[in-house]
Amino acid sequence: MTDPRGPLHVSGELSLEVDGTGVQVHADGADVRIVAEDVGAFVARVREAATARTGVAPSRRDLGGLAEALAEAGITAHLESPTRPVAVAGAGVDSPAGALLLGTRRVRPGAAVVVIAADRGRRLLAAGAVAVVLATVLARRRR
Numbered sequence: 001m002t003d004p005r006g007p008l009h010v011s012g013e014l015s016l017e018v019d020g021t022g023v024q025v026h027a028d029g030a031d032v033r034i035v036a037e038d039v040g041a042f043v044a045r046v047r048e049a050a051t052a053r054t055g056v057a058p059s060r061r062d063l064g065g066l067a068e069a070l071a072e073a074g075i076t077a078h079l080e081s082p083t084r085p086v087a088v089a090g091a092g093v094d095s096p097a098g099a100l101l102l103g104t105r106r107v108r109p110g111a112a113v114v115v116i117a118a119d120r121g122r123r124l125l126a127a128g129a130v131a132v133v134l135a136t137v138l139a140r141r142r143r
Helices: 039-054 060-072 095-100 112-117 118-140
Strands: 012-018 021-029 031-037 076-078 087-091 107-110
Touching: 012 039, 021 039, 031 039, 031 095, 039 076, 060 087, 060 107, 095 107
Parallel strands: 031 076
Antiparallel strands: 012 021, 021 031, 076 087, 087 107
């Protein structure tokens, strides 16, 4: 279903500090970029604020709901550190990795930070590391 008001377009620049860490928000049309000096601290503060507001810590389902809401509004949000992309969510995102690690195809993790931050991701990363080590050992034995 298409919104009769047309697509949402945002525009602006915002600089703020979250616990002394700089965060920049850049919005242009349907593209929003959040650049945090310390992505882990930023995400932790957002989770704490959401928990304080509702009394319940946000879950993978909440992340999926946010990503779906962004997609429905036609917005693509990029979370980045100053040196690399961390994740993309919303419109135009279809990620099997996001479905596996974060419970939604509307979020594409772009850095190991996101994988490690998710409990399921930690277990998956550990299992993957074990599998790589085992495969290497088996390949060497066959030689």
